[in-house]
Amino acid sequence: MKANTPYRFIFAGGGTGGHLYPALAVAQAIRAQKPDAKILFVGAKNKIEERVVPEYGFNFKPIWISGFSRKINLSNLLFPVKLAVAAFQSLSIVIKHKPRVAVGSGAYVSGPVIWASSLLGSKIILLEQNSYPGVTNRMLDKKADEIHITFEESKKYFRDQSKLILSGNPVRIDLRLKDKNDAKKKFSLDVSKKVLLVLGGSGGAKSINEIVAQNINELSKSGVQILWQTGKFYFDSYKNLESADVKIFPFIDDMSSAYSACEVVLARSGATTIAEVAQLGLPTVFVPSANVAANHQFMNAKALKIAGAAELIEDKNLKDEFLPVINEIFKNEVRRENMKKNITAFAKPDAAKEIAARAIRLAEII
Secondary structure, eight states, X not given: OOTTOSOEEEEEOOSSHHHHHHHHHHHHHHHHHOTTOEEEEEEETTSHHHHHHHHTTOEEEEEOOOOOOSSOOGGGGGHHHHHXXXXXXXXXXXXXXOOSEEEEOSSTTHHHHHHHHHHTTOEEEEEEOSSSOOHHHHHHGGGXXXXXXXXXXXXXXXXXXXXXXXXXXXXXXXXXXXXXHHHHHHTTOOTTSEEEEEOOTTTXXXXXXXXXXXXXXXXXXXXXXXXXXXXXXXXXXXXXXXXXXXXXXXXXXXXXXXHHHOSEEEEOOOHHHHHHHHHHTOOEEEOOOSSSGGGHHHHHHHXXXXXXXXXXXXXXXXXXXXXXXXXXHHHOHHHHHHHHHHHGGGOOTTHHHHHHHHHHHHHHOO
């Protein structure tokens, strides 16, 4: 590859899969359209991006950064120092990589990288997955050339409306449905029984894990198997519950197989999960996290419930509603088919491809 290729991109974002996977989706689409593109990811050390990015065949550079805790925390005393170090590291990385375009997908780690890239003349694209934009993207919006949003409701939170493009949330290009029986066999599940896929994000969801653990026996009696991603923080607490009907993992890398194996999904209503189940047309019960800004997960799930595209159970109602709702959906095939049809209306399968094309055009501007 020539050193002066215009197709040089830097991606910054991570901490959670919700911030990382949309960026990976755009990077994959750029690589598909421009195989000679030079793509570098920058993220925090010991976070999901450090492990996952190399698995997707992209180069990764860590910087020393962490978020500012909203609670009183001694680690917050180090925040100014970390921010200064991360800014210096980001400048060094950007000087060496010379990106034409920098893509920030939210979270604290994108702040210093996008700042450094803007300072050195890169075009800036921001990806906003949630209806209520994160603080980092709101702080960086002045530096952006384009801001790609997932929800119409996000528009009111940004100052320059001319930069906003309602693109949808990019989904990994390798995410697809496989043969259901083959997928069940991959996880050592019985092909004759239905499967509930339980997801709580890369870190896990306390309330979801607890309600599933409390109802394992009842679900098994009704013929439902469980494919359970507990999250890394909860795996040790629940791994002893594994059985022939319950397969437990801290994290599932092969989500195509996991989605393909299930009849119903139980998950938080983060933007990435919504985008993935919508694209694949999966009946889903959402349990929104209450610990998010502006309660955006609840608003996301409520819109889907009103459209008949998903079911919604709030944390506070899990004890009373979980088992009746899950059992009814598994027993009612007509309802599952209607949920599949309705949720696909929310899919934007070309989001990654369209954002990649715009990033490529920005890279070509001299």
